[in-house]
Amino acid sequence: MLKRHWHYLLLLFLLFDFGYSFWHYMQFALDGDLAPVVWPSEGFSHVLRDPFGLRVLLHNDRYPAPNRFFAHFFLFEYFRHVPLWLQHLLSPLDSLYAACALVKITAHALIVYALAVAVSNRTHVLHEHFLLAAVLVSPLLQTSGFNYQMGVVDWSITYTAFYALPLALLLLFFLPFFRAAVHGTPLRVSWWGYAGLVGLALIVSFSSPTIPGTALVVCPAVLLVGWYRRFAARSGQPWLLRASRALGDIPRPVLILFGLLSALSLYSLFIGLNNSENLWTNLPLAQRYARLPLGVYYQFTSQFLTDEPLTGVGLPLLLAMLLVNAFLLGRQQRTPLGTHTLAVLKLLALFALIYLLLLPLGGYRSYREFIVRRDTILPITIGMIAAFALSAFYLLTHLPKPSRWQYATAVAAFLAVFTLADQFQPNKSNACERALFTTLAQSPAPIVRLPATCTMMDWQPLTDYRKSELNGQMLQYWGITKTPKRYYQQ
Template sequence: MPLLVLFVVLDLGYTGWQNYRMPLEWDMPTIVLPIAACRPVLSDPFGWAALTRHEVSMGPNRFFAHISMVGYFKSVPFWLQTFLSPLDSVYAACGLFSALVQALLLYVLAMYASGSGRPGWRFWVLAALLTPLFQSAGYNGQMGIIDNSITYTFFYAYPLALLGLFYWPFYRAARHGEPLRLRWWQYALLLGLAVVLSFNGAIIPGVVAVLNAGICLWWLGRQAGAWRRGAAMARVPWPAFSLLGLIGLLCLYSLYIGRFELESEAALVSVAERYRLLPAGLNETLFRRPALPMLLGATLLNLLLAGRSRPATAQDRWLRKAALGLGIFALAYVLLLPLGGYRHYRPLIVRHDSIMPVLLGLMTLYAATTYQLAGRLPGRSRRWYLGWTGALALFYTLSDNAWTYADNSCQRQAIETLARATAPIVRLEETCPVLAWNALTDYHETYAQAAMLQYWGITKGFHLYYQPNAAQ
C-alpha cells in the first residue's frame, strides 16, 4: 500500500506543478478584484434583483463560486509570499488549489467506487486507478477535470466535488440497502451544503435536477407494493426527502435567476439550433482524440467480462445497476444541455467542462469494474488483464506530459517587465496574453490586470500596458 499512496501523492504534486506553470487568464482579475460587472453578485447572494426586477448581471446564481475565488486569491497568495516572490505566490496558489481539488475528487470518487469512506487497501488501489485519468495536459481538452483555467476549476471541478460529498450519505445507504441515518449535526451540514451548492456555478442545478428525478423515480419503483396497500406515505424517508426537496427547489430557483446572466447568448441561438449542434459537439468531444473512447471501451469491456463470470455476486449486480443508472443519467443530462443557454466559447454545446459530471461517473465506474474484475479472474487471465490495465494506466500517465505544452514563461517575462516599469503605460514586446484570453493592443482594456497586479504587490504602481506586436 505505501507504493500506491506514494504514486497518488506524487501525481498530485505533478498536477500542482503543471498548474503552477499555467498562464493566468482574464476571468481571474475580473472576478477577484472584482470589476464593476462582477460586484452585484457579491452583494446579492441569492439573486433578488434578478427575481424581483429582472436585472441582468454577471453570474446572479453563482455567489459561492465568486466569493470562494475572491476569498482564496485575496488571502492565499499573501500567505505564500512568506517564502515566495509575489509573482510566484500567485502561480503557486493556482497550483495548490488545483492539487487540492484533485485530491478531494480522488477521495470522493474512490469512496463511490469502493462504497466506503475508509482509506484502506481497496480505497488506495481505486485511487491509483483513477489518478492517471486526470489530465492537466495531454487530453485535457477532451476529458480534463482540473482545467487549465483556474477559474473553471473553481466553477466546475470544485463544486462537483462538494456535490459528491452531499450525495454520499444517500449513495451509501442505497448501496448497503439501509435507511438514511443522520445525526442532527450531519443534517445541518447537509442543509448548509445544499444552499452553497445551489448558488455555486453553472453546472450544479442541472446535475441536481437529473439526479433528484432519478432518485425519486427509483424510490417510487421500489414502493409499488406499498402503494397498493396504501402504506407508502408511512414509509417515506422524510429526512432524506426533505434534503433532496430543499436542494431541488433551490436549484430550480437558481436555474430561473440564471436566465438573467449577462454573458448568456441564448437569444442569439434558438433552442432548436442548439439541439442541431449537439451531435457535432458529441462527435468532437468523444471521437476527435482517442483518450475518451478508450476509457469508455475499457469500461464496457469490464462490464462484458464481468457479465460472463459465474456466479454473479451482489457487487456484480450493483455495478450493472450503476452502469445502467449512469447511462440513463448521461442521456438525460446531455439532452438537457441545450436548454442551459448558449456561450460563444462553447459553440457546440458539449465540451469537457459541460459534460464533467458524466466524465466523473465514467471514471468511477471504470475504476470500480476494473477492481472487481481483477479480483474475479483466474490465474493466467488475471495476469493478462492486469497487464492490459497497467498499459492503459501507462498510456494516460505518459500522455499527461506538460513539457510539450505551452507554459507561462512568456507571461512571466511580460509581468516582470511591468514589475520593473516606472511609466504609467508600458509597451510589452511579448505577444502572449497577460491575465487575458488574448494579447491586448489597447491599453484601455488593461485596467483590471493593472489593478490586480498592483493588489498582489507584483507591480509597485498602477501600470497599464499594450502589446503592439500582437496586431501584426
C-alpha cells in the same frame, strides 16, 4: 514481503502523481476572468451583493452570473488573502501561481478521495482497497495530455472554481447515499451530518452552471423511483393512501436532502435565466440542438480541440474500457455488489443521454460552438471515471485468479497510457507570462508596450491598454508591481 505490502507501491504512485500534478498546476498561465472576479468588475459586483438573486426574483434584474454567488465569493476572498499570506515564503509572482495550484490540487484531491471512498467503501486513506480505488481514478484526471478533451481540473483557475471544485463538493454530498445504495452501508445521518449536507446543498446550488442540471436529473429520479417501488409494493390499499405511505417510507435523509437540493437547484436555474452573459451571443434553440450531434462527435475526436495528435483518444479509450468492463460484469456470477455495479454503468448511460439532451437549454456561447465541451460535460466525464473505477475495482477483486491477472495487466496498460500522455509541455507553460510580468514591473512608464508573444492574465493578447485597468490594479494589490500600470501588446 511484496505480496503483503503491495499497497505501499500504490501509495508511492499516488504521492508521485499528486506531486507531479501540483507542480504541473504551477505551470499554467492566468486566465482573463481572474481580475474581473477578484477586483471585482462592476458587472460581477452585483452577485456579491445579492447572494441568492433576490433582486432577480423581486425586480427582474439582469446581471452576470446571478446564481453563482459562492464561486464568486470564494475567488474574491481567496485571492485577496492567500497570495499575500504565501508571500511570507514566496515572491509575489510565485505566490500567485502557487495560490492557483493549491486550489487545483485541492479539487483534484477531493475528487480522488470522494470517488475512492465511493468505490472501495473505505474511508481510511491507507487501506489497501482505498489506495487501489484511488490509483484507478487519479491518472484519469489529466493535467495535460487529454485535458483538452476530458479535463476535470481545468488549466484556468476560474473554470476550476466554477466547475471542478463545486462538482467535488457535489460528490461529497452524494457520497453517503451512494455508499448506502451500492455497498449497503447503513444510512445514518446525525444532526451534524444534516447540517453539513444542507450546507453543501446550498453551496453547490449557487456555484456552478453544471450543478443545478445535474442535481435535477439525479435527485427527482431517485425520489420518483424510490416512491414508485414502495407504492407498487402496497397493492390492495386505496391509491391515495398507498401514495402517501410510499412517500413516508422513503428514508428521511433521502427525502429531505434530495428534495432540498432539487428545490435549490430549480430556483438557481430560474434566476440563472436572467444571466446577462446569455445576451452576448444568441442562437435559436433548434440550431443549438442541430449542433449537438456534431459536438458529441468532435468531443470524441481530436477535431476542434488542439492541433496535436492523439489528444482525442482519451474519451474513446475510457468508453471502450467501460464497455469491456460491462461485458465482463455481465458474464460474472452475480453478487449484490456486482449487480449494483452493472446497474451503475446502465444508469450512467441513461444520465449521460438525458444530460446531453438538456444541455442546449443552458444557452449558447460562441467559444462553445458545438455546445459540447470538456467543461459542459464535466458531470458525464466524472461519471465515466467513477463507473470505470467501480467496475474495474469489482473485477480486480472478484475475477478468478488466472483471469484476474490478465485483467490487471490490461488495466495497468490502460492507466499507463493516461499517465504517459499527461506530460508537461514547455510551450504551454507560464514562462512567457512570467517574463511579461517582470518587464511590466521593471518599466517606469504608466502605460507599457509589451510583445504579443503570449497571453497575460487574459484570454488573448491585449491590444487596447484601456482593457488592462483591472489587471493593473490587481497586480499592484498583489505586490507584483509597485503602482497600478496599464499595458498593451503588439
